[in-house]
Amino acid sequence: MCVRIFMAKAVVIGSGPAGLTSSIYLVRAGIDTTVISGDQLGGQLIFTTDVENFPGFPGGILGPDLMTKVREQAGKVGAKFLDSTVTEVDFRKQPFVIKTIEKELTTDVVIIATGASALWLGLESEERLKGKGVSACATCDGFFFKDKDICLVGGGDVAIEDALFMAKIAKKVTVINRRDELRATHTLQQRAFNESKIEFVWWSIVKEIQGKDNVTGVKIENVKTREIKKIPCSAVFIAIGHKPNTEVFRGKVDILPNGFVRRVEKSRTSVKGVFVAGDVFDYEYRQAVTAAGTGAQAAIDAIRYLETK
Ligand SMILES: Cc1cc2nc3c(=O)[nH]c(=O)nc-3n(C[C@H](O)[C@H](O)[C@H](O)COP(=O)(O)OP(=O)(O)OC[C@H]3O[C@@H](n4cnc5c(N)ncnc54)[C@H](O)[C@@H]3O)c2cc1C
The missing domain is CATH 3.50.50.60 (FAD/NAD(P)-binding domain)
Incomplete structure (x- = not known):
């Protein structure tokens, strides 16, 4: 199989509220950003109907409609999308290598935003x-x-x-x-x-x-x-638990005993240049608005990291 290699300044893994919000902040800071969507384009909210607690929609909004709008917003500011799934990562040295089923990407920063699935x-x-x-x-x-x-x-x-x-x-x-x-x-x-x-x-x-x-x-x-x-x-x-989507990151960044990614300093993981946002680290709040908020935090931390690099 012919593997095509792409270079990005930033790669966001996951296209839920956390990943897409990260990408909006990164792109608006002038950083070339690719979002690898995974098989749920828009994340968990695509499986729900009414969302009444996301600010800005007084009459509520359907989950899939909300995520279509957020994806459209990310695309409009310039985020690139790769609708594929990450199968392997190499965070041992810079630039980092991210492998999907068909393609390979190299990048200076990564934001892990792969969410969690309810059991x-x-x-x-x-x-x-x-x-x-x-x-x-x-x-x-x-x-x-x-x-x-x-x-x-x-x-x-x-x-x-x-x-x-x-x-x-x-x-x-x-x-x-x-x-x-x-x-x-x-x-x-x-x-x-x-x-x-x-x-x-x-x-x-x-x-x-x-x-x-x-x-x-x-x-x-x-x-x-x-x-x-x-x-x-x-x-x-x-309410029998959640399983974070961390399989591909095992042994690559620190994972807590409960399976969620460990934040070491602000939104940074145990690897410099690799940040985390949303439900994949946050086992406490698990809301679209908090995922989007931590997505913004991770992007700001990544932007500051790139500035000092
Ligand atoms: C049925 C339901 C109803 C909900 N209703 C509400 C609500 O009304 N209000 C509210 O605030 N919250 C609600 N939530 C919770 C909310 O959906 C989550 O808190 C939020 O989606 C978390 O966002 P996230 O971006 O962290 O992760 P997710 O939304 O889980 O997105 C994870 C993303 O990562 C991708 N991904 C996973 N593995 C890989 C991989 N290996 N490679 C590439 N991509 C990958 C997935 O495809 C997906 O795009 C609901 C959840 C569910 C399940």
Whole structure:
């Protein structure tokens, strides 16, 4: 296969809110920038419907429309796009080498913005009802279920934080957990146990999410007694964790034990000239606006780095 080599001053890996925002800042600072999009052009938001918490859209905006606009904005200021996936990187010496399926690029700076993917239960009914009451983001979609009964699957810190968040919005929150104890920190557990709107269903797994056009309930199984039970609800939040997209960076930059990229100084990774933005390092906030914000930070840090180089 003939590998064509391209040179760029900056390469942004990922085309979600973080990557595209980085590219806007880099290009506007006069830096030749290529965005390698990956297989999700626009990132996670292309899988959602209404986004009501991104500033500037008082009537809300559809996720794919928002990301089409951001990509258009990046292209308009001069970002170049390579709609491919990074398969290998070499950060051992400058210029860095980035390999995609068909092409190879060399570059002085890299911004890693490959995001993270929510972990799902893997049920057919879950897939079918995603965006119709099934969600992995209570902060994003919770408001759509104001005063409704909702179920939440999980037992870690994020799940319990989400349950407490939803207790302020929903009528009732049923937390479904496959054991009889939570993994969340003791303080979070106590807050959840003291919250009258939160009910726990122990030793249970979701067998099916019910509903045709929208979620109407869940069918759960008690793993000890095999008893099947139905819980009526309008939404099911899956809070069983996120997997950062870091496979190609393992052994190339420092990765935290939880799998997310480690920031060493501001937005810089353990390698000088390699920066990180968005959900691939930020396991705490995971919002489009925070991803865009850290995208701007990474670009500004990269611009300053290039100036001193
Ligand atoms: C269903 C759903 C609804 C949501 N709703 C909202 C909401 O209403 N409001 C809100 O603020 N947030 C919402 N979020 C969260 C929000 O989408 C994320 O926080 C945000 O997209 C993170 O941006 P990012 O740029 O860091 O990563 P992502 O959006 O995940 O983008 C990652 C990018 O990296 C690319 N990539 C991955 N691996 C490679 C590789 N090897 N080579 C090249 N490219 C690669 C992908 O193709 C993608 O373009 C929602 C998330 C989901 C899943």
